[in-house]
Amino acid sequence: MLLVVGRIGRAHGVLGEATIEVRTDLPEERFEIGSVLTTDPLERGPLTVKSARVHNGTLLLGFNGVADRNDVEKLRDTVLLAEVDISEGAIDEDDFHVLQLIDCIVVTETNERLGIVTDVIPLPGQDLLAVATDTGEVLIPFVREIVPTVDVLNKLITVIPPPGLLDDK
Numbered sequence: 001m002l003l004v005v006g007r008i009g010r011a012h013g014v015l016g017e018a019t020i021e022v023r024t025d026l027p028e029e030r031f032e033i034g035s036v037l038t039t040d041p042l043e044r045g046p047l048t049v050k051s052a053r054v055h056n057g058t059l060l061l062g063f064n065g066v067a068d069r070n071d072v073e074k075l076r077d078t079v080l081l082a083e084v085d086i087s088e089g090a091i092d093e094d095d096f097h098v099l100q101l102i103d104c105i106v107v108t109e110t111n112e113r114l115g116i117v118t119d120v121i122p123l124p125g126q127d128l129l130a131v132a133t134d135t136g137e138v139l140i141p142f143v144r145e146i147v148p149t150v151d152v153l154n155k156l157i158t159v160i161p162p163p164g165l166l167d168d169k
Contacts, residue, residue, distance in 0.1 A: 001099065002038055005030040006080040011069035012060050017051070018072045020059040020080070030082045031061060040079040047080070100152040106131050106140070109148075109160050114138065117157065129157070138166065 006027075009019035024030045030037075031052050039045030051062035066072060084097070098120045106114040106129070115133035120142070127142040140146060140159055149158035 001084060002081040003084045003097070003099070004040075004079055005037070005082045005084075006059075008061075008072070008075045008078045008080065010076060011072035012055070012058075014069050015062070016066045016068050016071055017060045017062050018066070018075065020061050022059055024082075027059060031059065035082070038081040038083075039075075040081060044075055044078045047075075047078075096150060096152060101129065101150070101157070104150075104152070104155045104157045106157045106159055109158055114159065114166070140165065 003024075005022075005024040007021040007023065009021055011017070012019050020031070031049055033049055033052060035049045037045065037047050037049070039047060047066075048064040049061055050064045051060075053060050063075075066075065101117050101120055104117045106117060108114060115131045115138070117129050118132045118137070119130035121128040121130060121139070129140045129142050129147070131138045131140055140161070145160070146162065146165075147157060147159050149156075151157070
């Protein structure tokens with residue numbers, strides 16, 4: 001499955017390197033030299049990574065056929081996609097692809113159905129599960145204390161909502 005792994009930013013220097021807004025937990029794997037990335041818009045690619053380095057905390061990539069900063073500017077805001085097998089085993093048991101969580105049924109520890117996961121919102125402290133309920137959307141912090149069980153095979157997530165989280169629902 002094609003997943004978004006980054007977005008091309010501005011040019012860096014004059015030799016055709018681009019700053020990359022990383023949107024993957026595995027940049028060293030997704031952007032290794034020789035990786036072929038699909039693009040959105042499609043006509044701007046595919047792009048093959050010819051160099052990769054980090055400069056002041058920013059990932060810089062060079063691509064085959066991109067010779068200078070003018071070429072990079074033509075690619076600015078291009079979304080980079082990589083082929084990812086979302087059924088492959090995770091590095092950590094608590095690692096999930098967002099697509100594995102979307103459409104999961106959310107229930108309480110007493111098996112009361114709350115709704116369906118519609119989105120995962122990334123935040124600095126923790127992610128939030130956006131859950132569509134019969135009475136509207138609920139945002140649930142995606143932390144082990146509140147979400148102790150995630151069964152992606154059966155598309156079922158169990159939550160232990162703290163007091164006040166579901167009062168309006």
